[in-house]
Amino acid sequence: MNNKVELVCPAGSFPALRAAVDNGADAVYMGFRDGTNARNFPGLNFDERQARRGIEYARSKGTKVLLALNTYPQPQTWGTWTHAVDMAADLGVDALILADAGLMRYAATTHPDLRLHLSVQGSATSYEAIEFYREHFNIQRVVLPRVLSMPQVRRVLQNTRVEIEVFAFGSLCVMVEGRCYLSSYATGESPNTCGACSPAKSVEWSETSRGREVRLGGVLIDTYKPEESAGYPVLCKGRYLINDDLRYAMEEPTSLSVLDILPELVRMGVSAVKIEGRQRSPAYVAQVTRVMRQALDACQADPDSFVPRSDWIAALDKMAEGSTHTLGALERQWQ
């Protein structure tokens, strides 16, 4: 049987970190309170003092701490990112999650003993790309973009010794992570440049005779009827006109959940499964971590007879965008 699969959970704040640790996370991932990470939202993330406190708490319970520095620094602000790398090394995190090749070069040169993971924002979708980062920076793990089918994930696993981490649950990026400028096209800020997708300051809601309209950077991305619930507005999950047909042109509001195929992922040899949602509440983190812990334990104990429990599915759907889930690109049909 394979080695233990690590459950990696989001920590957008100290209460969320505690919720993840207390509910069975093997590792938590966090970011600093600025544009150096891809969840740069007001009120989220950690300053140095809080990070120390978080790491201390996680360590006391045997949980690892990973630090995400997964945006792309530009020359004018390069120093902010290298300072963040140095601070993370000083804090003694278990690994850095990096996207930018230049920053990876800095980290590998300056802190050769620091364990490096390639972020999903690094857009490495093939073993050739992953091997590039291993050869040059000795990365130990890669988080796969949500674009590969199951056979393609297997193919990657068979052709690299870098550990593979896949997303298990949470909001679904429809586009290849790290290569999506939709947000900056409408608002001027993107995940790559600012750590923000559809920044709150660019969102406008208005009640009209047609319904509740939501605009991003002035562009009408959806209109909700009174009985429809509205999620956080992102460009790729709005309704648009194509050939005069009004539809979810890219994707409907839904979340990724791999519960149904967990045994296959475990058998295949993935090293870690990740829960998305550093921007979500501590209650979300607690609930999703608890369910995934139980599921992963059951699956690893006896993958052949693993069946997702209906109460797990119900609990996760309650936390999901649009209260529904999909396997995303892992399932060929979705593509």
Place this chain on the structure above:
Amino acid sequence: MKLSLGPLLYFWPLEDVRAFYREAAGWPVDTVYLGEVVCSKRRPPKLEDWLAIGEELADAGKEVVLSTLALIEAESELITLRKIVENGRFSVEANDWGAVRLCAKHDIPFTAGPHLNVYNQETLVLLAGLGAQRWVMPVELPRETLAAMQAGRPEGMETEVFAFGRMPLAFSARCFTARAHNLPKDDCQLRCIDYEDGLVMRSQDEQPFLTINGIQTQSDTTADLIAEIPDMQSLDVDVVRLSPQAHHMGHIAAVFHAVMAGELSPEAAVQKTTRLTAGTPCNGYWHGQAGMNWTAPDLEAVKE
């Protein structure tokens, strides 16, 4: 300063592709990027077809570069990638770090394409060490970043700016053209061949917003930086890229060339090119704003 024709991002019938490049041989462009960047199912043209087109363009005095697929998922795509890298005739534009690895392994000089996410000098120095001779700035970066990059770029590294065309904004595993036709990707029937400049996606208040191009999402607006050419010249930009659209490309290339040669004022040129764009013009990214924005450069003065 040189002028380039970026890779064709749409799927056109083979005869149209051949005809387009036969004409391009006579346009004032120095470099032509060839090959499929968006979707590996788009064949023909096969690699052999692209190589044949490349020979004709080389005979016409053009520098020919083979562009690689931006999103690589399947083993078959890696096989094609290796063939491109090892073609032995033309240099390569690497659009993925796997392509960079292969170019470096085979000691092949390459262009770091716009999809590699080169956002800082450290990345550029890394690429230079691996054999990159040119880099294409990601479309979302502003002039201010370009200026900072130019101030510290490695010796011999050329800089190319995407200056005209609908901008590639995102890639997905999902094919949105197939989805628009209620078809699964595995049975897409190559419907993108019906949309020579992509399929427009409009907001519910009828404003054109994005362009669907298979697994790629583009802007609906067309980037037009012709008015910034003097600024680019002062920043020592080496290559200005025009991304193909179905109509007026020869005319557009001629106008860009005239501005670069100092034969036409940027103010007069922008009046010409903005009439020829597939979508309405934009230059927001250049000015550090939302990419879809358009700031008419000095046009007010011209009108008055």
